[in-house]
Amino acid sequence: xxxxxxxxxxxxxxxxxxxxxxxxxxxxxxxxxxxxxxxxxxxxxxxxxxxxxxxxxxxxxxxxxxxxxxxxxxxxxxxxxxxxxxxxxxxxxxxxxxxxxxxxxxxxxxxxxxxxxxxxxxxxxxxxxxxxxxxxxxxxxxxxxxxxxxxxxxxxxxxxxxxxxxxxxxxxxxxxxxxxxxxxxxxxxxxxxxxxxxxxxxxxxxxxxxxxxxxxxxxxxxxxxxxxxxxxxxxxxxxxxxxxxxxxxxxxxxxxxxxxxxxxxxxxxxxxxxxxxxxxxxxxxxxxxxxxxxxxxxxxxxxxxxxxxxxxxxxxxxxxxxxxxxxxxxxxxxxxxxxxxxxxxxxx
Ligand code: KG4
Ligand code: ZN
Numbered sequence: 240x241x242x243x244x245x246x247x248x249x250x251x252x253x254x255x256x257x258x259x260x261x262x263x264x265x266x267x268x269x270x271x272x273x274x275x276x277x278x279x280x281x282x283x284x285x286x287x288x289x290x291x292x293x294x295x296x297x298x299x300x301x302x303x304x305x306x307x308x309x310x311x312x313x314x315x316x317x318x319x320x321x322x323x324x325x326x327x328x329x330x331x332x333x334x335x336x337x338x339x340x341x342x343x344x345x346x347x348x349x350x351x352x353x354x355x356x357x358x359x360x361x362x363x364x365x366x367x368x369x370x371x372x373x374x375x376x377x378x379x380x381x382x383x384x385x386x387x388x389x390x391x392x393x394x395x396x397x398x399x400x401x402x403x404x405x406x407x408x409x410x411x412x413x414x415x416x417x418x419x420x421x422x423x424x425x426x427x428x429x430x431x432x433x434x435x436x437x438x439x440x441x442x443x444x445x446x447x448x449x450x451x452x453x454x455x456x457x458x459x460x461x462x463x464x465x466x467x468x469x470x471x472x473x474x475x476x477x478x479x480x481x482x483x484x485x486x487x488x489x490x491x492x493x494x495x496x497x498x499x500x501x502x503x504x505x506x507x508x509x510x511x512x513x514x515x516x517x518x519x520x521x522x523x524x525x526x527x528x529x530x531x532x533x534x535x536x537x538x539x540x541x542x543x544x545x546x547x548x549x550x551x552x553x554x555x556x557x558x559x560x561x562x563x564x565x566x567x568x569x570x571x572x573x574x575x576x577x578x579x580x581x582x583x584x585x586x587x
Contacts (some may be wrong), residue, residue, distance in 0.1 A: 241307055242314045242565075243337070244558025245294075247330030248322025248350045249382070250281045252293040253554035256305035256312075257562060261367025263360060265304035266548065266555040269293045272420070279414060287325030294333055301554070312343065316561020319347035320579030321382075327578035335575065346561035347576035350552075351385065351584045352394070354378045356563060357556035358516035358543040367559060368543070375512045377503060378584075379527075380519030380551075381406035381421070384452045386502060387584055388510070391567075394585035397510075398450035398502055405495050406521045408454040412461045412491060416484070417475040426488050427524050429477050433489030435526070438464070440490050442498035450502050454495065461491055496527050500534060507538065514541040523550040 240259030247253075255266040271289045275281050302309060317334030320327060331347065338345035355376045359368045375397075378385045384400035403411070406423055413422025418429075443456045464487055465471075480488075506512060517531055528544050535542030549556055564571075 240313045241305075241311050242316055242558045242562045243301070243312045244348075244554035244556075244561060245315070245317040245330040245334050246350070246353070246552055246554040246557045247290040247294065247326050248318045248320070249326060249552060250275060250286050250289075251552040252290050252297050252330075253552065253557075254294070254297045254301035255554035255558045256301055256307055257555060257558040259562070261360060261559050261562065262364055263362070263555045264307065264364075265301045266553055267297050267301040267304065268551075268553050269297045276420065279420065281323070283323045283325055286323055287329055290326055290329035294329060298333070309337070309341070312337070312341065314343060314561065314565055315345045316348050316558050316564075317345065318350045318353065318557050319576050320349065320582035322350055322580065324578055324580050327580075331576065331578050344565065344570035345576070346564050346571055348557045348560045348564070349582050349584065350557070351378055351383060351582075353556040353560045354380065354383075354518040355387070355389065355394070355516065355584070356560050357518045357549040357553075358522075358545040360546065360549050360555055360559055362546045362548060370563065371514060374514040374516055374543075375503075375506065376516045376518065377499065377522075378519045379405050379499065379517070379521035381410060383519065384454070384499075385584055386450065386506060389516075396583070396585050397506055398452060400452040400454060401445055402453055402455035403458055405452075405454055405499070406519070408458045408495065409521070411458055412488075415462055415465055415472050416470060416488070417473045418477060419474070421520075423521060423524060425477060426492055427526070429480065429485055430489040430492040430526065433482075433485035433487075435486075435489035435493035437486040438490035440494040442494050450505055452498060452502065454498070457491070457494055457498075461487075492524070492526055495521075496524070496530050499527065500530055503531070503534070507540075512540055514543060516543040518545050518550065520551040523547050
């Protein structure tokens with residue numbers, strides 16, 4: 240069995256081919272970073288046009304790398320939301336057309352659910368790990384921070400961000416420091432040479448006893464620290480940062496990791512986490528990976544980290560989530576799926 244996955248929810252155009260055991264035969268990601276760079280963020284209209292241009296090339300390449308032909312594909316999985324509507328429409332429509340032309344099923348996939356199960360995918364042609372229910376999932380990306388409990392037939396939300404997502408905080412802070420976009424990988428590298436305990440930066444709780452996250456206060460605190468130091472966002476070379484700013488950025492990263500760990504620990508104490516699957520672009524962060532692994536070891540519970548290739552947006556995770564759906568529910572009804580800008584995890 241071969242599954243073809245299509246992801247176009249934001250600014251990466253991606254197509255992947257997986258076999259029925261979740262082996263990633265190809266996962267081609269075409270980034271639009273350069274197209275959006277002059278605007279300092281993703282421009283929806285440009286994203287949609289770029290997907291339209293890039294998708295056919297990405298599609299051909301994914302089939303070629305998997306040594307597969309379009310006639311061999313048995314199932315199509317395409318991201319239907321949440322994301323930018325114009326961008327989603329490109330991939331979803333292509334998926335529909337392919338499924339219609341070939342007479343094969345199309346599974347519309349929730350992008351967040353794709354992230355959630357991405358931790359089970361292995362690199363190097365290995366089959367995916369079996370999804371071992373129940374588990375807890377932490378999805379941390381540029382648009383989301385979600386902590387959920389996952390059972391075989393249900394996803395129950397536990398906590399989400401009330402304002403910024405952690406990746407968004409990394410991106411905004413990096414931009415204001417003149418370090419470019421995306422901010423996560425740059426700050427990750429800088430923080431490795433800094434002292435993260437030098438500036439204790441608080442990350443607020445919501446104040447109503449919930450486990451929800453909030454990162455906008457931390458971002459504002461950082462902007463104030465930049466003002467104090469006359470940092471205006473002029474482009475700088477990360478190698479020329481002062482030791483003080485390096486420590487400040489390391490402390491910022493430490494604060495985000497500490498907030499995520501704090502909430503995971505709170506939930507573990509009240510609900511008992513068996514296994515934690517971490518995912519999303521921020522799951523590439525070295526300090527987060529190290530901290531959560533050590534936390535799991537200390538509590539003798541399994542922390543599953545995604546391969547770095549599957550942390551940021553990719554179609555392999557979409558194909559895999561589509562495959563799991565198909566295995567559980569069979570082919571979806573013929574009702575044509577629609578693109579949805581909002582689609583909370585755990586809702587159908
Ligand atoms: O999952 P993703 O590709 O897109 C969304 O669905 O949002 O995540 C992108 C985000 C960006 O905000 C980027 O700065 C962040 O993931 N990111 C990182 C790292 N690599 C990517 N954040 C922290 N540390 C990293 N190493
Ligand atoms: Zn994503």
